[in-house]
Amino acid sequence: MPSNAEAAEIFRNIADLLDVLGERFKPEAYRRAARSIDTLTEDLAQIAARDELDTIPGVGEAIGEKIREYLGTGHIAYYDRLQKDVPPGVVEIMRLPGLGPKTARRFWTELGVGGPPELSDAIAAGRLDSLKGFGPRKIELIREALATAKAVPGGGARLPIDEAYPTAMRILKALRERSRHDRVEIAGSFRRRRETVGDLDILVTSDEPERVFDTFSSLSDIREVQQRGTTKETVFLKSGLQVDLRVVDPRSFGAAMVYFTGSKDHNVRLRTIARDRGLKVNEYGVTRGEEIVGGRTEEDVYAALRLAWIPPELRENRGEIEAAAQGPLPPLVEEADVVGDLHVHLSSEGGASEVDRFVAEARRRKYRYLGLIIARSTAGSPPWIADDRVLSHLASIHPTGLELLRGVEIAPGASLPTLRNVSPEYVVLPARDAGTGPGPTASGGPPIRLIAHFSTGPDRTVGIHPWIERAKSTGAAVEVGPGMDRLDSNAARMALEAGVRLAIATGLGADPEDPTLPIALGFARRAGAGVSGVANAGAAEGGGARRSRPGR
DNA sequence: GCCGTTTTCGGCCCGACTGTTTTCAGTCG
Numbered sequence: 001m002p003s004n005a006e007a008a009e010i011f012r013n014i015a016d017l018l019d020v021l022g023e024r025f026k027p028e029a030y031r032r033a034a035r036s037i038d039t040l041t042e043d044l045a046q047i048a049a050r051d052e053l054d055t056i057p058g059v060g061e062a063i064g065e066k067i068r069e070y071l072g073t074g075h076i077a078y079y080d081r082l083q084k085d086v087p088p089g090v091v092e093i094m095r096l097p098g099l100g101p102k103t104a105r106r107f108w109t110e111l112g113v114g115g116p117p118e119l120s121d122a123i124a125a126g127r128l129d130s131l132k133g134f135g136p137r138k139i140e141l142i143r144e145a146l147a148t149a150k151a152v153p154g155g156g157a158r159l160p161i162d163e164a165y166p167t168a169m170r171i172l173k174a175l176r177e178r179s180r181h182d183r184v185e186i187a188g189s190f191r192r193r194r195e196t197v198g199d200l201d202i203l204v205t206s207d208e209p210e211r212v213f214d215t216f217s218s219l220s221d222i223r224e225v226q227q228r229g230t231t232k233e234t235v236f237l238k239s240g241l242q243v244d245l246r247v248v249d250p251r252s253f254g255a256a257m258v259y260f261t262g263s264k265d266h267n268v269r270l271r272t273i274a275r276d277r278g279l280k281v282n283e284y285g286v287t288r289g290e291e292i293v294g295g296r297t298e299e300d301v302y303a304a305l306r307l308a309w310i311p312p313e314l315r316e317n318r319g320e321i322e323a324a325a326q327g328p329l330p331p332l333v334e335e336a337d338v339v340g341d342l343h344v345h346l347s348s349e350g351g352a353s354e355v356d357r358f359v360a361e362a363r364r365r366k367y368r369y370l371g372l373i374i375a376r377s378t379a380g381s382p383p384w385i386a387d388d389r390v391l392s393h394l395a396s397i398h399p400t401g402l403e404l405l406r407g408v409e410i411a412p413g414a415s416l417p418t419l420r421n422v423s424p425e426y427v428v429l430p431a432r433d434a435g436t437g438p439g440p441t442a443s444g445g446p447p448i449r450l451i452a453h454f455s456t457g458p459d460r461t462v463g464i465h466p467w468i469e470r471a472k473s474t475g476a477a478v479e480v481g482p483g484m485d486r487l488d489s490n491a492a493r494m495a496l497e498a499g500v501r502l503a504i505a506t507g508l509g510a511d512p513e514d515p516t517l518p519i520a521l522g523f524a525r526r527a528g529a530g531v532s533g534v535a536n537a538g539a540a541e542g543g544g545a546r547r548s549r550p551g552r
Numbered sequence: 553g554c555c556g557t558t559t560t561c562g563g564c565c566c567g568a569c570t571g572t573t574t575t576c577a578g579t580c581g
Contacts, residue, residue: 025564028553
């Protein structure tokens with residue numbers, strides 16, 4: 001079964017091959033199409049069946065035809081032909097850090113080098129020394145790149161955002177502590193809350209870039225400083241994560257935040273709009289000739305282009321710019337809108353003190369309710385229910401302003417009578433039983449139902465569909481957040497499009513550094529969710545001015 | 553190969569950094 005992810009991967013490979021062949025604009029066209037396909041909420045086959053492939057941004061006649069060929073035959077003749085023309089190792093060389101298509105092509109055509117092993121041999125034999133443009137330093141860098149590639153297969157792969165999060169917060173904290181008067185913010189795909197991040201982009205305002213760079217270079221877990229100029233420094237952490245630090249003038253901070261937050265497609269569109277209006281946008285500001293018309297804040301950058309400010313999570317050139325041209329965008333859900341947690345597990349050992357800890361944290365966050373999973377059953381074992389002491393402790397709590405909900409998690413094999421016996425106020429449906437397993441009936445049912453723990457097949461985009469259908473038919477909300485068993489932003493968008501509400505995972509009860517809430521919130525925002533689209537969000541008391549935006 | 557509020561052809565973001573260079577090419581984001 002051909003999948004969207006496989007099709008996108010093929011187009012990315014085609015782009016690399018065309019790069020090596022020296023094509024100028026086609027590679028980017030194929031990559032753009034691949035990026036679009038990655039964010040689709042529907043199968044390509046369904047879109048093709050409606051004859052609407054050309055509505056996908058970046059997909060025109062030629063690529064549309066290749067998609068149809070792929071759906072019909074599982075192959076793309078053009079791709080097969082390119083693979084015959086270019087040795088696979090040449091693309092590998094191109095992907096080495098610091099090398100690119102031009103260099104890989106030269107090794108191939110001028111030295112007959114068809115892959116990394118042959119390149120190593122060529123270096124050892126001194127065959128690069130006679131090549132114009134290759135001095136000793138460059139040859140050494142290539143040698144290192146080859147060694148690193150061998151040492152870390154898959155090195156440079158994108159990291160799940162929840163794994164990058166603690167590192168990002170630690171760096172941010174260190175920089176802020178040592179330069180109190182300056183702005184220090186993270187931009188890039190991390191700020192857009194993409195599911196994965198390739199590197200971290202940090203922006204700092206300062207009059208003394210050298211001091212900032214010194215602080216940055218002295219962070220504890222740095223493996224190497226890769227480059228350091230007057231405005232930019234790039235380091236690699238011991239974990240392999242790349243971190244870029246840029247020092248910018250305060251007058252350019254907004255423009256730099258827009259520029260380095262991206263996405264690339266969003267920026268390209270902004271620049272096109274600017275050009276059409278006689279303006280120029282770069283990381284220093286918006287200019288009309290010599291005149292600076294914006295740059296200190298993100299708002300004035302967008303305003304100079306006659307656009308409303310666009311939240312970072314939406315900056316993917318998926319129509320947000322056109323919407324911002326019409327006026328302010330509908331507000332997205334914010335952290336202050338989250339009014340409760342629907343899905344906190346009591347462990348079998350935690351007992352009453354664990355309940356107290358959850359309640360205290362929920363109060364600290366000013367939540368209105370807390371959904372505790374007090375009974376659970378697991379496959380092949382009898383239902384485990386919290387012991388009597390915990391239940392009586394729960395009954396004794398009358399937390400001011402906090403309502404305790406009791407929840408039940410149904411696992412495969414659990415039966416409805418079991419559930420009724422414990423009188424669930426709401427029900428958490430696990431994955432694995434889509435459409436076949438037991439579920440609560442509508443009559444006398446709970447006020448809030450939740451589907452959490454999604455399990456899908458290899459193709460997540462396809463596998464998530466039955467769950468959203470199930471949520472729709474049962475009136476359940478679906479949980480969004482980091483981790484493979486929750487919805488990511490793409491799936492969350494599918495849910496919202498189907499009229500299903502999201503539940504934001506809050507990480508309540510985890511340690512204070514736990515990234516669940518900011519990431520879950522970010523995913524919901526990327527999906528375009530406002531307060532009404534989130535089951536555990538409500539209008540904040542007092543309302544009004546509580547927004548905080550790094551780009552301001 | 554795609555695209556259009558200067559549309560069906562002629563463009564395609566643009567600046568920092570590095571290494572190898574007497575003025576630039578390649579890579580990266």
